[in-house]
């Protein structure tokens with residue numbers, strides 16, 4: 001992982017990231033001996049995001065532990081998706097997008113110029129709101145990420161496809177129809193296929209932007225269960241509109257409001273005894 | 289009063305629609321009747337197997353193959369030029385270019401198709417052919433190569449504009465999914481976006497072919513008027529359209545067999561473009577269903 005991203009000079013955009021070269025690689029106090037699992041997987045510091053003149057994210061700092069599930073909650077338009085998409089630099093395609101501050105994954109600043117986007121995204125997978133399988137076969141969908149890496153070994157690809165489909169709890173349903181178009185699957189199956197497709201690339205972080213909002217309750221339950229089990233191998237961040245979902249599956253919850261991070265704590269704390277009045281109002285449904 | 293006005297407008301709209309349909313049917317009828325009369329004198333078998341087309345000479349032959357080969361040869365050259373350039377432009381505009389650049393360049397490109405084709409024909413004859421002759425001394429003054437190349441340039445916007453529409457219509461979700469797995473822009477364009485837009489791209493190519501087959505002025509001016517069954521792009525040939533122009537402008541007698549050759553050639557052309565248009569219509573319909 002150490003040098004994964006820093007393979008070339010692909011930084012085309014210029015970010016107003018003045019501190020990037022100054023800040024040392026180590027962010028924690030060296031005197032505090034932390035076990036390896038306790039090291040942060042993902043850290044953001046003083047992050048601001050602008051779309052033109054509009055500020056969508058205001059001064060957000062947050063640290064996320066490995067192998068945990070973090071839920072982002074908050075009313076529509078508060079910046080959850082914007083913030084989530086910073087971690088795989090998916091906002092880079094928006095023409096008037098600008099970001100300030102620092103985001104580190106495994107202690108590497110992902111917004112520095114040397115970062116290769118392709119490498120970053122192999123490490124940070126993403127599942128979208130609406131299931132978006134490619135108009136290709138089920139097999140080709142899952143194999144896609146491997147093929148674009150230049151993997152040619154058919155046996156290896158087949159193995160990884162099967163493994164990913166098993167992990168995504170879809171294998172038993174599709175193993176006899178791998179060559180069928182992915183578009184023939186139901187919505188819930190399509191979303192699990194999209195998860196499998198992401199897993200096949202073997203990322204360490206998975207970003208999910210309201211992955212169940214387009215699905216029925218049964219499919220939703222299946223995917224929640226799946227996400228819960230993935231926690232043992234992956235760091236998961238999930239944006240959700242559904243309070244029950246956040247409280248059921250996440251370890252940590254971050255509440256956003258108008259681009260600000262209002263509160264970030266253990267999920268149990270947020271849902272039983274939040275520090276801020278705004279958080280309480282939101283989770284009890286008094287606004288939002 | 290108002291009602292009567294509405295009624296008049298409605299009826300006049302209806303009648304212009306009916307007139308259009310009637311004219312179209314009339315044209316097809318004339319074409320079919322004259323062609324039928326032609327085929328009463330010339331066997332269809334000869335028409336499709338004879339390798340000479342000399343209806344205006346004393347030694348008469350009525351084989352459509354030389355005209356057909358002239359048409360297909362110039363069309364093939366045109367598509368070989370228009371397809372790679374048009375597709376590259378469409379992929380660049382849809383996947384790489386900034387939105388503002390795309391907005392200005394697309395109408396400019398479409399201007400290429402708005403230039404009168406007689407200008408292109410002239411350009412092929414007096415600029416492209418002499419230029420190519422510097423490298424290919426054996427190139428005839430009239431040839432299918434220059435005509436085809438220039439025709440290819442003319443139909444670039446048919447390919448680029450319609451393909452670009454198809455590429456641009458591919459949902460943003462699919463691109464993001466591809467980028468999200470670590471694909472480059474190039475991989476995303478060729479492995480996800482182009483396949484997803486393939487039916488639209490095929491339609492654009494078919495329409496471009498159809499346009500090239502029907503193109504008249506460029507080939508009449510620059511490709512020559514010598515019906516010849518050949519695949520050699522350096523010699524004069526004649527296309528179906530160029531033949532029709534040649535005979536229509538000449539003084540063949542109305543109702544004669546020579547006169548009817550126009551209709552036999554014309555119906556061949558019509559069948560080709562009709563089939564191509566039907567094909568593209570079918571594909572387009574299917575593709576529309578796919579996205580809904």
Ligand SMILES: Nc1ncnc2c1ncn2[C@@H]1O[C@H](COP(=O)(O)OP(=O)(O)O)[C@@H](O)[C@H]1O
Nearest residue numbers: 051054056075076077078079080081082083094
């Ligand atoms: N591409 C964009 N251009 C301009 N403004 C945007 C863009 N995307 C999102 N926004 C704005 O940024 C804010 C946060 O959006 P978003 O991150 O999608 O919120 P959420 O996911 O919490 O609903 C909203 O006010 C939205 O209108």
Ligand SMILES: [Mg+2]
Nearest residue numbers: 080081082209
């Ligand atoms: Mg959102």
